[in-house]
Amino acid sequence: MSFSISDLFSQHFDSKFDLHEQYLNNQMVRVLRTIGYDRNYKRALGQYLYDQEGNEYLDLLSGFGVFAVGRNHPTVISALQETLTLELPNLVQMDVSLLSGLLAKEILATTPDNLDKMFFCNSGTEAVEAAIKFARYTTKRTKILYCEHGYHGLTMGSLALNGEEIFREGFGPMLPDCAAIPFNDLVALEQALSSKDVAAFIVEPIQGKGVNVPDDNYFPEVERLCKKYGTLFVADEVQTGIGRTGKFWAVEHWQVKPDMILMAKALSGGFVPVGGVAMTSKIMDTVFNRMDRAVVHGSTFSKNNMAMAAGLATLEVLRTENLIQNAAKVGEDIIGTINASAGQYEFLKEARGKGLMIAIEFQSPKSLSLKAAWAMLEAANKGLFCQMITIPLFKEHRVLSQVAGHGMNVVKLLPPLNLTPKDRDWVIGALDKTIADTHQVTGSIWTLGKNLAGHALKNRK
Numbered sequence: 001m002s003f004s005i006s007d008l009f010s011q012h013f014d015s016k017f018d019l020h021e022q023y024l025n026n027q028m029v030r031v032l033r034t035i036g037y038d039r040n041y042k043r044a045l046g047q048y049l050y051d052q053e054g055n056e057y058l059d060l061l062s063g064f065g066v067f068a069v070g071r072n073h074p075t076v077i078s079a080l081q082e083t084l085t086l087e088l089p090n091l092v093q094m095d096v097s098l099l100s101g102l103l104a105k106e107i108l109a110t111t112p113d114n115l116d117k118m119f120f121c122n123s124g125t126e127a128v129e130a131a132i133k134f135a136r137y138t139t140k141r142t143k144i145l146y147c148e149h150g151y152h153g154l155t156m157g158s159l160a161l162n163g164e165e166i167f168r169e170g171f172g173p174m175l176p177d178c179a180a181i182p183f184n185d186l187v188a189l190e191q192a193l194s195s196k197d198v199a200a201f202i203v204e205p206i207q208g209k210g211v212n213v214p215d216d217n218y219f220p221e222v223e224r225l226c227k228k229y230g231t232l233f234v235a236d237e238v239q240t241g242i243g244r245t246g247k248f249w250a251v252e253h254w255q256v257k258p259d260m261i262l263m264a265k266a267l268s269g270g271f272v273p274v275g276g277v278a279m280t281s282k283i284m285d286t287v288f289n290r291m292d293r294a295v296v297h298g299s300t301f302s303k304n305n306m307a308m309a310a311g312l313a314t315l316e317v318l319r320t321e322n323l324i325q326n327a328a329k330v331g332e333d334i335i336g337t338i339n340a341s342a343g344q345y346e347f348l349k350e351a352r353g354k355g356l357m358i359a360i361e362f363q364s365p366k367s368l369s370l371k372a373a374w375a376m377l378e379a380a381n382k383g384l385f386c387q388m389i390t391i392p393l394f395k396e397h398r399v400l401s402q403v404a405g406h407g408m409n410v411v412k413l414l415p416p417l418n419l420t421p422k423d424r425d426w427v428i429g430a431l432d433k434t435i436a437d438t439h440q441v442t443g444s445i446w447t448l449g450k451n452l453a454g455h456a457l458k459n460r461k
Helices: 005-023 026-035 074-085 098-108 124-139 186-193 218-229 250-254 281-287 305-320 323-340 368-380 384-397 421-438 444-460
Strands: 041-045 048-051 056-059 117-121 143-147 178-181 198-203 232-236 260-263 275-279 348-354 357-362 410-413
Touching (some): 005 026, 056 421, 074 305, 098 275, 098 305, 124 143, 124 260, 124 281, 143 186, 178 186, 186 198, 186 218, 198 218, 218 232, 218 250, 275 281, 305 323, 323 348, 323 357, 323 421, 357 384, 368 384, 384 410, 421 444
Parallel strands (some): 143 178, 143 198, 198 232, 232 260
Antiparallel strands (some): 041 048, 048 056, 348 357, 357 410
16 A cells, blocks of 8 residues: 555644644643644645535734745646656755746845845744854854844754743853844944944844734834944844735835845745845855855755745746735735724724735723723733634634743734735734624623633733
8 A cells, every 4th residue: 555645634634733732742732622723624725724524714824924925826836746746856965946046136135235245044933043143253252132022943052042031941051252232222223233243133023922023113123223333234024025025025115224124034936945145246255255164054954946936936936926015015005994993992002014924913901890900911921912812713703823932912014924804904904803892891891801810810820
C-alpha cells in the first residue's frame, strides 16, 4: 500500500487534540477547549476556514499574518508543484541557486533605493538574529537598542529584544548589551544614542503587540538621529511588510530609508518557512569581506528552491490581484466605520492601524453599572474584557480574531489582504453586535465574563 497523507487525515481526523495532549503542548489544548476554539477544521481557502460540518469562518488571524494572499492560493500551489516536478538541483551548497537570485532581485525592486543586497534565512527570528550580528560586525559596537512592548522573536538573541516580560521570564540571562526605550519617544532615543555605542536600533514600524502607531514625525527623526550618532536603523517588517499596512513596506508611510529591513511571514504565501534581510551594500560587503568569510553566517535550508519559488509566486499574486491597494481600502473602511460608532458605546475607545493591521481598543466606561462590571474583570485579570469580544465573535459570528497582547484591552485584526466588501460588512456587523451586547450587563455575554473571571482567579491560586 502506498503512503498517503490523505489517508492519514481520514483515519486520524478526530484525534488531533488527543495527539497534542499526549505528544505536544497540552496547555495549548487546554486553552482552546476553555475558550471554545476547539474546532476540527477540514478545509481552508482564501480568507475562510471550514469545519467538519461545513460551517464557514472568516479568518482575521491569517496565521499571525502568514497568509496575506489567503490560504492555499492556487498560484503559489502551482509554483510549488512545478518546482517539485522539475528535478532541480537544490541546496547544492557549493553553488549558488538561480531562484534565490531572482527572488532577491524582485524584493529589492520594492525596497528603498539604498538597499541593494539580500540575505535569506528561514524565519523572522532568524532575520533578527542576522541583523544583530551584521550590525555588530559593521559598526564594531555591541549595544542593541529596542522598544518597550516590542516583539522580535523567541530565539535567544531575539528574545533579548523582546519588550514583553512574559516571553523572557525564566529564560535568562539574556544577551548582554541590549537596552529598551519607550516607543515613539524621540527624547529617549536621542539620549540612548548620544553615547555613540549603539550598533543598531531595531524597531517595528507599527508595534504588533497592541498595534501602536507612531507620530508622523517619529521615523523621519529616527532616521536622522541614527545617522547622526552612527547607529544602524533596522526596520523589523516581519509582520508589517509585504503589503500588510497598505504599502509594500510600512516605512513607506513615512518615506524613510532604513539600513536594513527584516522580513518573513507573508513572503512564502504560508507554505514554506522563509525570512530575509534587505540591506545596504556596505553592510553586506563588511560582513562578507573576504573569501574565507563567505560562509561566516548562513543557514542550511535558506535559499531552498521551494521557499524561493513560494516567494516569487507570492509577489506575483500581490501584483496581479492588487492586494496591497485592497488592504489599504478595506482597512480604511473598517477603521473609519468602527470609529464612527465610538460615541454609541462606552466601552469602545478607538480603532487604529494602517491597512489590514487593525487594533480595536476598549476602555473603562463612565456609567456605574458598566464601570463595576469592568472593574470585576480587571481585578481578575487585566485585559480580560477582550475575551468577551473575541469569544462571541468566534462562537456566534464565526469570526476568528485575537487579543493584541498580554494585559491589554485591545483586539487585533490581521486578516488576509483579499477581504471582499462582503467580508468587510461581516467584520463590521459582527463587531457592532458583539460590542453592543457587552453593554447589557444582565445579558449572556456577562455570564461569559463572570466565568472567565472565575477561571482567571482560580489560575492565580
